[in-house]
Amino acid sequence: MRDKSMPKKTKRTKQKKNTSSNFDFINRQLSYARYLLEREEYEEMISICEPLRNRIAKHSPSYSQLLLLLGLAHLMLEHFQESYDIFTEGIELDPTKTEFWFNRGESAYHMKRIGRAVRDFDRMIELMGTHKLSGEMAQDIREIREEFQLLLQEIALTPEQYFEREDNFLAGVRAMKQSKWHEAEQLFKQIATIDPNIPSYWTNLGTALVMQNKYDEAEEAFQRALQLDPGYVLARRNLENLPALQGGEKKPDIKTVGEAELQEMQHPTSSNDKNSVDQSSASQTTFKNASGAAMNTRTRLGKLEPRYMFFLNPYLDARFTVCPLCGEKMKLRKFTLLVHVDPAYAYVTTMQCRYCPINDLLIVHKNLLEERMAAYYSKFYPDAVGNDYLVLGTLKWSEWEQKDDTFSLEEVIEHLHDFKEVVIFK
Incomplete structure (x- = not known):
């Protein structure tokens, strides 16, 4: 029995105790x-952090810490859309927190949204200053900036046009998710006007038109996508579904390109893809695809030790940033x-390429190489424009970087590293 002489606990005291306990x-x-x-136990992190989102006041420092931890867990698990959304929420609550800007930039980069990544990294640097960047972080950001500049050269857009295109694409995707089909139609028409050579823009435009029963216009949009990329499965399937939709035989099941599939896409390239080379030596280099199946053989020509696994990238919608x-x-x-x-030219050029040091994989974008070759041969050897070609290997950069020129094969064979193998990714 409680001693009546003891003071009663007030509601305020109980609330204070509950708040302290929480x-x-x-x-x-x-x-x-x-x-x-x-301990890198990221899934367990998510199970701990997620329930706290409803228990912490959104404008408290603890909520900011929670978002950072939760976003990092998703980022490390490669849940890039989830981490991007969480870091975006953090930025909206505290736009001065550099960790949010950096990690959202990382998420955007892995989602192939390189323009968004560059903007986020730049904002982070504005807040913290370049002197506080670690050497490794500064190098990574510098490489991503170079990659972005290379991309702008490839697609012939200004940074402002690129950002407008990227923002409108994502706004169009969000409009489709909300069934705002007319709004989506206008957005995709706008970016298709800025850059009409991207199949996904026409495919999503066609989808928005289908959902408004504008079948003739949708058919034109899907056909435009297929003209740009005859192998584009999404556009072909949607086009094949149109007759049944027009006849009312089935409900719309039209696929779109969404945020997760957003790629850094380029202009179409030449269809000249046949390669040839004189095969006079006895030793052979095997061409293999990514699964290891033999594709072809080629004579080893170089006198130096072979280097690199090589892929000549013919795809316009895959730039292999990872x-x-x-x-x-x-x-x-x-x-x-x-x-x-x-018939007998040896063309030497130095260019930026994709490289994975882990797998010793070298990737050259076919359209960029052909643009260089076309510019050079149109000026000096016009009869060779459009001829078949084959990338033989690499030369030591320091010796040949200033020699963007044509030589006889005998001049360079002593300095040539053949490729260890040539792979195909489908």
């Missing part, structure tokens, strides 16, 4: 999440390439 619980959970982060073998970010590196051009 605060202690939240701090323990956040400390445990940080411990899990060190390695197709290990998933790590690919580096931008300069390589001096030797190209055999029929």
Whole structure:
């Protein structure tokens, strides 16, 4: 029995005790999440952090810590859309927190939204200053900026046009998710006007038109996408579904390109893809695809030790910012390439290429190489324009970087590293 002489606990006292207890619980959970982060137990981190989102006041410092931990867990698990959304929420609540800007930039980069990544990294640097960047972080950001500049050269857009295109694409996708079909139609028409050479723009425009029963216009949009890329499965399937939709035989099941599939896309390239080379030597280099199946054989020509696994990328909607073998970010590196051009030209050029040091994989974008070759041969050897060609290997950069020119094969064979193998990614 309670002693009546003891004072009663007021409601305010009980509320204070409950608040203190909740605060202690939240701090323990956040400390445990940080411990899990060190142990790289990211799924357990999410299970700890997610329930706290409804228990912490959104404008409190603890909520900011929670978003950072939760976003990092999703980022490390490669849930890039989830991490991007969480860091965006953090930026809206506290736009001065540099960790949110940097990690959203990382998420955007892995989602192939390189323009968004560059903007986020630039904002982070504005807030913290370049002097506080670690050497590795500064190098990564510098490489991504170089990659962005290279991309702008490839697609012939200004940064402002690129950002408008990217923002409108994502706004169009969001409009489709909300069934705002007329709004989506206008957005995709706008970006298709800025850059009419991207199949996904026409495919999504066609989808928005279908959902408004504008079948004739939708058919034109899907056909335009297929003219740009005859192998574009999404556009072909949607086009094949149109007759049944027009006849009322089935409900719309039209596919779109969404945020997760957003790619850094380029202009179409030449269809000249036949390669040839004189095969006079006895030793052979095997061409293999990514699964290891033999594709072809080619004579080894170079006198130096073969280097690199090589892929000549013919795809316009895949720029391989991450390695197709290990998933790590690919580096931008300069390589001096030797190209055999029929009938007997040896073309040497130095250009930036994608490179994965983990797998020793070198990727050259076919359209960029052909643009260089076309510009050179149109000026000096017009009869060779459009001839078959084959990338033979690499030369030592320091010796050949200033020699963007044509030589006899005998002049360069002593300095040539053949490729270890040539792969095909489908």
